[in-house]
Amino acid sequence: MTGSAADIAELRERIERLEGAQTSDRLSLCVFSGELDKIIAAFVIATGAAASGMDVKMFFTFWGTAALRDAKKRADKSLVGKMFGWMLPRGTRKLKLSKMQLLGMGRAMIRSIMKKQGVASVEELIEIAAELEVQILVCTMSMELMEIKREELIDYPNLDFVGVASFVELAADSRSTLFI
Amino acid sequence: MDVDARGLKCPLPIVRLTKAVKLAMQGDKIQIQADDAAFEPDVRAWCRKTGNALVSLTQQGKDTVAVIRKEVL
Numbered sequence: 212m213t214g215s216a217a218d219i220a221e222l223r224e225r226i227e228r229l230e231g232a233q234t235s236d237r238l239s240l241c242v243f244s245g246e247l248d249k250i251i252a253a254f255v256i257a258t259g260a261a262a263s264g265m266d267v268k269m270f271f272t273f274w275g276t277a278a279l280r281d282a283k284k285r286a287d288k289s290l291v292g293k294m295f296g297w298m299l300p301r302g303t304r305k306l307k308l309s310k311m312q313l314l315g316m317g318r319a320m321i322r323s324i325m326k327k328q329g330v331a332s333v334e335e336l337i338e339i340a341a342e343l344e345v346q347i348l349v350c351t352m353s354m355e356l357m358e359i360k361r362e363e364l365i366d367y368p369n370l371d372f373v374g375v376a377s378f379v380e381l382a383a384d385s386r387s388t389l390f391i
Numbered sequence: 392m393d394v395d396a397r398g399l400k401c402p403l404p405i406v407r408l409t410k411a412v413k414l415a416m417q418g419d420k421i422q423i424q425a426d427d428a429a430f431e432p433d434v435r436a437w438c439r440k441t442g443n444a445l446v447s448l449t450q451q452g453k454d455t456v457a458v459i460r461k462e463v464l
Contacts, residue, residue: 264440331402
């Protein structure tokens with residue numbers, strides 16, 4: 212077979228098109244839930260993927276956003292905002308389980324069992340995620356809806372405020388996207 | 392380099408391994424010991440995904456001992 216200049220040009224174009232169609236080695240997570248067990252699962256997967264060399268993005272929305280509040284921080288709010296604030300957990304230590312609540316006992320039990328078994332706490336997992344450069348993206352719409360202010364969220368080195376289009380762009384260019 | 396990940400559950404052994412490999416030089420060997428039930432399949436998967444070499448994998452009682460040679464990361 213002889214390769215004419217035109218053939219080579221066509222091949223080059225095809226290769227470029229294929230390369231452009233390849234997705235990044237990225238994992239995107241949409242963290243919608245705010246319960247302790249689901250937040251732990253999200254961070255175990257995120258840190259595991261980051262440790263395996265993947266670029267990891269976590270998009271927090273609705274109850275997930277509320278789970279990022281820092282227990283030590285306060286913000287000025289309207290009456291409705293204050294009501295939301297009282298009803299939503301303030302800090303990861305206040306997150307409830309999605310099952311086996313046992314009137315609040317479940318949370319304490321799972322924490323003690325996890326510690327005994329060498330399972331990382333959600334606080335440790337967030338620290339590891341930060342070290343492994345997992346990016347946290349927070350949905351501004353759900354922040355406004357629940358009147359959660361930027362100044363009351365956890366200290367995290369790689370945290371940004373975005374809307375759905377930013378998440379969609381990242382998710383579209385990911386190997387996998389999870390909704391938790 | 393030796394990493395003791397005994398008593399730690401998923402994903403901590405893999406996280407410890409990642410940190411050790413990041414500190415190592417290319418070609419260095421890292422030995423890691425873990426007793427997490429998922430460590431054997433997970434260290435294999437981690438090596439395949441990251442492109443580092445799994446030199447050996449042995450079972451010593453409850454512990455899984457893996458030797459990894461740093462290729463990338």
